[in-house]
Amino acid sequence: MNKKIVNISEIQGYLPHRFPFLLVDRVIDYEIGKWIKAIKNVTINEPFFTGHFPQRPVMPGVLILEAMAQASGILAFITTGDDPTTSENIFYFAAIDNARFKRIVEPGDQLILDVEVLRARRDVVKVRGQASVGDEVACTAEWLCIRKGSESD
Numbered sequence: 001m002n003k004k005i006v007n008i009s010e011i012q013g014y015l016p017h018r019f020p021f022l023l024v025d026r027v028i029d030y031e032i033g034k035w036i037k038a039i040k041n042v043t044i045n046e047p048f049f050t051g052h053f054p055q056r057p058v059m060p061g062v063l064i065l066e067a068m069a070q071a072s073g074i075l076a077f078i079t080t081g082d083d084p085t086t087s088e089n090i091f092y093f094a095a096i097d098n099a100r101f102k103r104i105v106e107p108g109d110q111l112i113l114d115v116e117v118l119r120a121r122r123d124v125v126k127v128r129g130q131a132s133v134g135d136e137v138a139c140t141a142e143w144l145c146i147r148k149g150s151e152s153d
Contacts, residue, residue: 003028003029004027004029004030005026005027005028005029006026006027006030006038006074006078007026008025008026011024011025011026011027011074014073014074014077014078015070015073015074016090017070020046020047020048021066022070023040023063023066023067023070024038024039024040024067024070024071024074024113025038025039025040025041026038026039027039027071027074030074030075030078032075032078032079033075033079033117033120034116034117035075035114035115035116035117036071036072036074036075036078036113036114036115037112037113037114037115038067038071038074038112038113038115039110039111039112039113040067040110040111040113040131041110041111042059042105042106042107042108042109042110042111043107043108044057044107044108046059046107048060048063049107056106057106057107058104058105058106059104059105059106059109061099061101061139064101064105064111064131064138064139065096065099065139065141065143067111067113067131068113068115068129068130068131068139068141068143069093069129069143069145071113071115071129072091072115072117072125072127072129072143072145073091073145075115075117076091076125076145076147077091080147087149088149089147089148089149090147090148090149091125091145091146091147091148092145092146092147092148093143093144093145094124094143094144094145094146095143095144096141096142096143097141097142097143098140098141098142099139099140099141100139100140100141101138101139102136102137102138102139102140103133103136103137103138103139104138105131105133105138105139109133110133111131111132111133111138112131112132112133113129113130113131114129114130114131114132115127115128115129115130116128116129118142123146123147123148124144124145124146124147125144125145125146125147126142126143126144127142127143127144127145128140128141128142129141129142129143
């Protein structure tokens with residue numbers, strides 16, 4: 001079975017995010033329209049660690065959710081076949097449900113982002129995600145993404 005890898009240059013082609021807000025470093029596998037597995041390497045150089053928290057650097061939970069959402073955005077562009085360099089479509093959060101934080105994420109950790117599509121209808125996609133460090137779950141959630149842009153408005 002061949003894994004489908006997406007490197008950082010390709011990720012930047014799929015997502016509008018840039019430093020310091022690009023939170024996916026590599027996609028290590030995916031199945032179009034179904035699921036994606038990606039990596040976020042957490043380093044002490046992340047700008048949020050200077051204030052969250054100086055004595056004990058902890059990755060904010062909202063950024064863990066954002067990393068999972070960015071992985072789902074990559075899968076959305078791969079699935080739709082939109083050319084992200086010319087498309088005006090962007091996938092936005094519409095809702096977040098059942099977010100649970102189970103483990104602190106700190107510098108040196110590697111977040112494994114596992115995201116699966118639960119349901120997709122037209123411009124709305126329901127997704128479930130899990131972020132793990134090794135075999136410890138750090139965060140789980142479900143969310144809705146909505147596609148907005150000139151082609152879907």
